[in-house]
Each structure stands twice: as structure tokens, then as C-alpha cells.
Amino acid sequence: VDDLVAIWLLRRNLRFRLRIDTGQVRTLIGAALPLGLVMVINSLYFKIDAVLLSLLAEDAAVALYGVAYRIFEMALPLSAYIMVTLLPELARLEVDDPRFGRLVQYAFTMMSLIALPLGAFALCAPEIMTVIGGAAYAQGANVLVLVMISLALATVNGVFGWALVSQGRQGVLLKVSVAVLVVNVGLNLLLIPAYGVTGTGMALVATELLSLVATAVVFGRQIQLPRPHRPVRTVLAGAGMAAGVSVKFLIDLPALATLALAGAVGITCYGVALWALGAVPPAVRQALRDLVGPRLRRAADAA
Secondary structure, eight states, X not given: OHHHHHHHHTTXXXXXXXXXXXXXXHHHHHHHHXXXXXXXXXXXXXXXXXXXXXXXXXXXXXXXXXXHHHHHHHHHHHHHHHHHHHHHHHHHSOTTSHHXXXXXXXXXXXXXXXXXXXXXXXXXXXXXXXXXXXXXXXXXXXXXXXXXXXXXXXXXXXXXXXXXXXXXXXXXXXXXXXXXXXXXXXXXXXXXXXXXXXXXXXXXXXXXXXXXXXXXXXXXXXXXXXOOSSHHHHHHHHHHHHHHHGGGGGOOOOHHHHHXXXXXXXXXXXXXXXXXXXXXXXXXXXXXXXXXXHHHHHHHHHO
């Protein structure tokens, strides 16, 4: 039904003809097949660790990892949604166009600013595990810390992956995905018998780091890699967020209330620190001024 509605809406702007263009079909298959295989490999990658854990460890370990990994599954698509909105613009630009580099730099900066707080939120790993799975799962906090580190790496890696897709380099991504899957399986087979569920988390961190480095190297062969935006100031802002989240150690509340309070304080500290230290990208700073400035002026006039 959705497709029929879309065709009806576009009927005045497009001419539809029932004709098979074999050349166009080959082009579409050539572009779609590698990307489809990447998605299949990634699906295996996201599930194989749990399968191996179920074969090599006890059921309790599988349950702990399943709860911790749920955070990864819920949060990772958010960064993908952001990159998908940039994909049409990236696809319209040539890789040697300065605007392409600027757009990738902007995306890299924003994803880095999103990824950094995950380290600070890892301080709340016991509360997160308790809220999601119950008090019995708080013992899996160390696994969640590893999962959140992996999530931060994957968030940044998405910039390079989607940028390569926009330039039709799905074939290279397929090679990287296969290599990462093989390494992940090998590490899990090596680490699970020795470290149990923690070994699975260690394998996830290692392979996400490998994926980030490999994808960045491939990307860097085409265009200059983006640079961290004021890294020292950004890290200091992240430390400020960690200090804010540490309020959890000063209160004695239920897990959900502790998580909400620590999260609110931490995010506030992070935002204020980024702004005060000048670590907010100029485009974002100007957008915030345009959004908030008129409202503040109206409020002042009303007062």
C-alpha cells in the first residue's frame, strides 16, 4: 500500500514505463549486492557472540550478556538514523569536493560528542542493568561497561562506513565486515573459556576497535581523515560529565531514580562544559543561538 501511494503521489513528476533496462539492472545489482551482504554479515556478527556464549558458558552468562547487549541494540540505530539523513547529500558530492570533507568532518565531530558520554554513563552500569533486567543482573555491570565502550567505537565508525557507502565502496566494506566477523569468532572461542561472559565483552571491544581502524584506513585512502574537534577541551567536558554522574555515589535511591538523577546532572554538566570550554562546533553553537535566542528575548520583554 505504501508503494502504491508513493507512485500515485509521484505520477505527475515521473513517467512510468514497463521496460526492463538490463544495463540499469546490472548496475543496481552490482551496487546492492555488496551492501546486502554487508548487512547479512553484520547480522551474523551481532548474534554470533551470544550463540558461542550459549555453547561455551552457562545459561546465567548468556542471560547477563543478553541484558547488557540490549543497550547496544537499542542505541546503535540512533547514530545510523543521523547518518542516513546525511547520506543523500554525501552521495551527491564527489569525494574530492571540499564540501564532502566538511560534511564528513561535521558528522565525525557530532558522533564523537555523542560517543564520549557513553564512557561517563558506564559509571551507572549497575543501575542500568538493574533497571533493564532486575537486581539479579547488577553483577553484569562489568560486561555492560565493555558493551558501552564498543557502542562508542561503533558510533564513530558509522561515519566512515556510511561515507564509503555514499561513494559506492560497499565492496570494500564487505571485506572489512568479513574480516571482523572472523576475528570476532576467533576471539570468542579463545576468551569465553577463560573469562566467560567478560571474554565476550572483551572480544566485542577488540573487534569494534579493529572495525573502526580498518574502515578509517580504507576511508583515508580516498580523503583526508577528519580531525577531532578540540580534543583536549572535549575530553575535559567528558570528565565534567563523569563528575556529574558521580553524584550517584552520594545518594541512596532506587536504581531508576538514581539513574535519572545521575543522567540529568551528568548531561547538564557535559553541555555546560562543552559550551564554556568552546568545544561546541560553530555551526551547532549558531543553531542553538538561533533557536534559543529569540525565545529568551521574548521572555525578557514579557517580564
